[in-house]
Amino acid sequence: MVALDKAETDVRDGVDRETVEAVNAMAGKYKHGWETDIETEYAPKGLSEDIVRLISEKNGEPEWMTDWRLQAYRRWLQLDEPRWAMLHYPEIDYQDQYYYAKPKSMSGKPKSLDEVDPKLLATYAKLGIPLKEQMILAGVDGAEAAPAEGRRVAVDAVFDSVSVGTTFKAELMKAGVIFMPISEAIREYPDLVKKYLGSVVPASDNYFATLNSAVFSDGSFVYIPEGVRCPMELSTYFRINAENTGQFERTLIIAEKGSYVSYLEGCTAPKRDIAQLHAAVVEIVIMEDAEVKYSTVQNWYPGDEEGRGGIYNFVTKRADCRGDRSKVMWTQVETGSAITWKYPSCILRGDDSQGEFYSIAIANNMQQADTGTKMIHLGKNTRSRIVSKGISAGKAQNTYRGLVSVHPKAKNSRNYTQCDSLLIGDKCGAHTVPYIEVKNNSSRVEHEATTSKVDDDQLFYCRSRGMDEEEAVALVVNGFCKEVLQALPMEFAMEAQSLVAISLEGSVG
């Protein structure tokens, strides 16, 4: 729990009001569909060794990093895009994308907010980021010294390909916590980055992760030293703004022995008729007795009712519970994106380590989601728990794909999986694809799955009490998602609820 200022004691669970408001702001009917007309510096379209080198050079990277990227790039050329997911989308032309875009105003350091591109500031305001944070994110000189507004969430904002700034760095530093753009970490903490980057998701892991390894331009880096409870929530906002630009952010979180951190990720993108590519990688390393909570509220633009535009979201997220008794909890609320391909995974390597995955995936209109998790039990007495709630409406297709693998040495391990699908209307689909392998006989795996239609009697009951149809659907669906919403930090959960409601607008009647 975060030490809150007295004035804010009414805010619970370590999330402060600004964060709540930030998420609140995320919950407009695709309210984030604005495009900010900011002058952007692009690298030429397409992908080649030169582009990879250019990205590396732009970030002022050491040679080992450039080589790492190039190796990934060469590897990627030999890979084929995976097509096993239940997703249908047109061929992606990887040469028709920009791989590097940077707001021009980032080039020189402004002296005050007046010198910052007002449009960039407007963007932050729309994201609900408070003023002081806006100053810091805009890179205003001395912004760190400006009086804080009592907020206790450190923010890193990644705009198109570039991290535009991180707040609270100094205060976190005092606690020994490093929270900064990964581009900076590569320069400032090369040993840490070198040691852990690619150690959870190897550069050769899969098509999209490999692509990311070659071209990622920024993302967040978090290091929590031994025995430290991170004094505040950390959060990153990702936003794709520039047209035809892929976003490839890379997040690396290291939790040393006995440490704790709660990390929150929010994503938005403007409305566009053309689909945009997003291929992120998140790696988490968790040592003995450490715990990491990673929550995502993904609200990328889902495309319109006819399926035009939207984000193609191919994400590799993996946590490695290296130490004994280490623990990871993934919570995701996936409401956006035209295509979602995402399986946050837990490698339960340490004895007695635990992995949890709580997921709400909503697909409306023409959205397609193929999402789930992998629980790899390697250590003894490891525990995992999967609670997945898939909601399909309109003509959407929603697939849960989950792997539970218990290795011979993972004696006495347990998994519990509950996977519920809810259908709204009769043109959508829900699919459940569980893979279960248990290679010892002292372990136990339980899997429960249900598929149901939203119940007309429930809707009528609500309406007979005065709720309109959309309100009734939202209420019933929120009830269906309850267990997962409860896994989110309290205030965040309330905002996620309204996001659920908004994502389902137009799904009935």
Next chain:
Amino acid sequence: MLEIKNLHVKLEEEDKVILKGVNLTVETGKVHAIMGPNGSGKSTLSYVLSGRDGYTVTAGSAKLDGQELLEMEPEARAAAGLFLAFQYPVEIPGVGNMTFLRTAVNAQRKARGEEEMSAGEFLKVIREQAKTLKIDADMLKRPVNVGFSGGEKKRNEILQMAMLEPKMCILDETDSGLDVDAMKLVAEGVNALRSEGRSFLVITHYQRLLDHIKPDVVHIMADGRIVKTGGPELALEVENNGYADILAEVL
């Protein structure tokens, strides 16, 4: 005032006719009871009045204070002051009883252009109401009707009624499944809500409830029509002799 005239209703999906010309007027401030054999159309009448899908109105009208109910969405009917205590209350997993009710109260207020009820005020009122109905705090937090006993579900309907303050309350067999004490509680709950501006239509099979809730008028429904109307003594007659005599007389 609820005025039902010549109401004819069939099932939407089949050609089965269920209501065959119902005529019924419940004056403001009055309590009317409807009795009638199983399958005579009592629940159907209450569902049609509150706007459930699956029925087609082929003729007739139903007006609440002059407003045609049959043309309104269910939620608009609720906002206009209609309330149905269900014969079989519906379970909604994951949705707290209190959340449900507060959403309902505020949805109705919003529809009527009134201000929302604050969280504090709502809590105060619901606690008071729950106390009178002997509904404990735990039941308020639990998901709507999930795991409630039959009697608890019925009491919960009355709690909703008390919170929503409707003008026209329809109670569909709220007494069935209640033990003697619970029946008293429910009756007291209803009596406490009786007022000049509020009318009741109480569907029941038993005189017992009507001992506690004294109706002004009793109707007998059979085969989709109101076949006889009288005073409270009509209920006693049914209790003692069943429907055979009444039906023989009218058919």
